[in-house]
Amino acid sequence: MSKSTSAHILTEGGSQNPPSPPKSFSHEYNSDSQSAELGPDQRKRSWRSYIWDTLDKSPEERRFLFKLDAVILTLASLGYFIKYLDQVNITNAFVSGMKEDLKLFGNELNYVQTCWTVGYVIGEIPSNLLLTRIRPSIWIPACEVVWAVLTVLLAKCKTTTQVYVLRFFIGLAESVFYPGMQYIIGSWYRKDELAKRSCIFHASGAIGTMFSGYLMAAVHKNLAGVGGFKGWQWLFIIDTVISLPIAISGFFLMPDLPEITNAWYFSEDEIALAKERMHLEGRATRAPYTKAKFKKIFSSWHIYLLTALYIFFNNGNGASSQPAFQLWLKSKGHSITEVNTYPTITAAITVITTLIYAWTSDTVFRGARWPPIVFSGLVNIMIYSSLAAWNIPDGWKWACFLLAGFGGGISGLTFAWGHEICGDDNEERALVTGAMNEMAYVIQAWLPLLVWKQVEAPVYHKGYMTSIFIAVAMIATAFSIRFLHHKERAWKLTRQEQNA
Template structure:
């Protein structure tokens, strides 16, 4: 909060009231400018505004997304750390519990995002986080599998629009050329949550097991819930609504006016309700079909490095200890974090979301080939699982690309991004039961083959989106559309020259 003090004070006010705070903020802005976080030539007052937006939107957004994946991953960590044995779980019940979560999550996602257009996002999202924090707490006291099903259903319900809701807010405050790196930064909170869950479960198993008569896996859910509820309370104070509504408490009226002016003509303002022709607009354009397809393929390609990796290690308990089973998958997470952030910066710098999206697909292909081959030794199989971590970059790249392509229609952007997440996750909820059944560990050959196929298909979808967004950008430029600004519609000028030469 200290950096959020107004930068429009007089020099004497700076000396008497905020000089230290202003100096910290100035140093931070200089540091971030030196690494290219702010575009060259951006006025100082605009940098201060962006700094405040980053601190409010990204800090809560990242922490919220962190707890979302912390709570999601914990069910797997608990399963491999004693929950299976204590509750008498058998067969593919873990898969069915996961499917219950995703069924709830996907069913309520689009209605929840519609609800978000009617009510302040800075109230809705933190309130929903309280809900999933309480349902996570309920898992700690489960006495049977039925309780797990019920609690995961409610967790899915309350988490349903945390991702798309935050993306919607990011897309409402920033210029399109600023979105890629921020979506990437927001996204890496999910692998961080996954990674932290592994270390937290290892610590709970080692240090809290049987404290007050509770198993270590139960303590994991208790600690998760405490973290989640604390962060949700924080969100009520710092997270903003969209700029067309009430002014956030941490910026001045002048800065609020600047925030609205800087995106005018570049980003369509979010509406308070969906218009009657929204579905006609959505389904008459290519955006919905290809971005939903791309997201669905990406969700399939995520799978091997998550729950299947943990089940693989669990099946080899003669080689790996409980602590190793919880911590080795965090290597995939570390790869995800580095690659996702790097790709987000490249996308913003070049305006070419497709370039890093294609680049990261090839390591995933190599990883899947290793897993399909299988007889590559223990180190080869571990490498195969770890290489799937490169797929993580496709999530922020795809969502950032969609936000930029649809910058001119906020209603379409809300529906399409919600559909991407809902449909992709709904399909994954069903396919993961068939592809990676817990009873099939350690070799999920059918699942590995199918993911190899969807990874190849992902390359084709990226190229199709590139071609159509390029053609759409040229059409808008030729017709003088305001959304044809270079920052809004990704137009690869070198590709344009190549295509012209080919004609």
């Protein structure tokens, strides 16, 4: 792409005038869109863009987005896949012999999960703030390597204390990945592109959960006893073998942010295009942290309500995030293979609904993020009301555990909403998205110890009742954010008109 072509694509008016969006950047936004209309050419979207948004863009922008998707979506999805693989493997190991071998007959599984969560919480916000100062291509892959190496050490644990310590440091290392990659995705993509990428990224975590179940079943059948290791020990070894190459590739492929990237696969014109796309989107670049900036951030509703929304999402899906399904299956006498593989159906449903939520949000709901969030909350109310009653037919109980996958697919949408709401302040965006994940896991550090106790499995009455109240609170918070965001954008528009 020549310099002159790039300049035309980016500004259509030369450097002497403020940049105006080209035709290839024009998209219709509804009242839920943060961005104002982006130029005079407000063409209707063709049916092709409802399948994939790049199909309506210029050849130059399509070529750039193809490269960007190939790198960011691959690194993000594979990285989140191994994060979940190395995070949920403890549950698969627990129901596959680790419980008996290490004599974990009390609430030790709760404590192991809490140790991971405490490490995750401690590392969350510092890691996300460091991403605004350290190249993500260094920081994120380094943390991936650390947690992969720590995972293999779990295979040699002989005591619960050793497991607690290792899980703490694994959580500490993993804390950077999800909010960090969401921050990077939000730094490269525009509003009409953001939800699909965020949700594809999030879906890879559910795929990691599925794969961990299949992997545990396979190693239990084929590797138990080989080399003197039990099946659950082989799970940790193989997880590390899978994780390390993916982690190391990030050092060479991660593109950092548009304003500092030196990725070898982008031309100078494509980097200029990336910067202009974010300029047209109103997405701010990096700036210093100041007292005034912190005051602005903490006096706004953004950080409080967006954080509350993610807290409710993250802690309201116990039927899938806790080993409720697995322990119920085990209590019914199912084999180790069945206990590990049947719950993967729930994860598969999460993958499917995650993608449906993303596409409908960007197309049917024209950029609105709240409808899928409210829908998932309503599904949660239905299934957790049934499970709280518990004395229901086994067929309906099966259905409830499987339908729990509907509640796990909105994480990407909540982060996309956060990026859009905080898009005009880079540091606020980093801090708010970090706080969303951070505080969700602060709650997760202690809530399961109260309502998801291992000794109360598989009934978990308190856990299911709590999930009902959380679903109601999530729906109310989503409507509150929608109302305040509308009000805020109307105020900004009025102010812009007055200034003009």
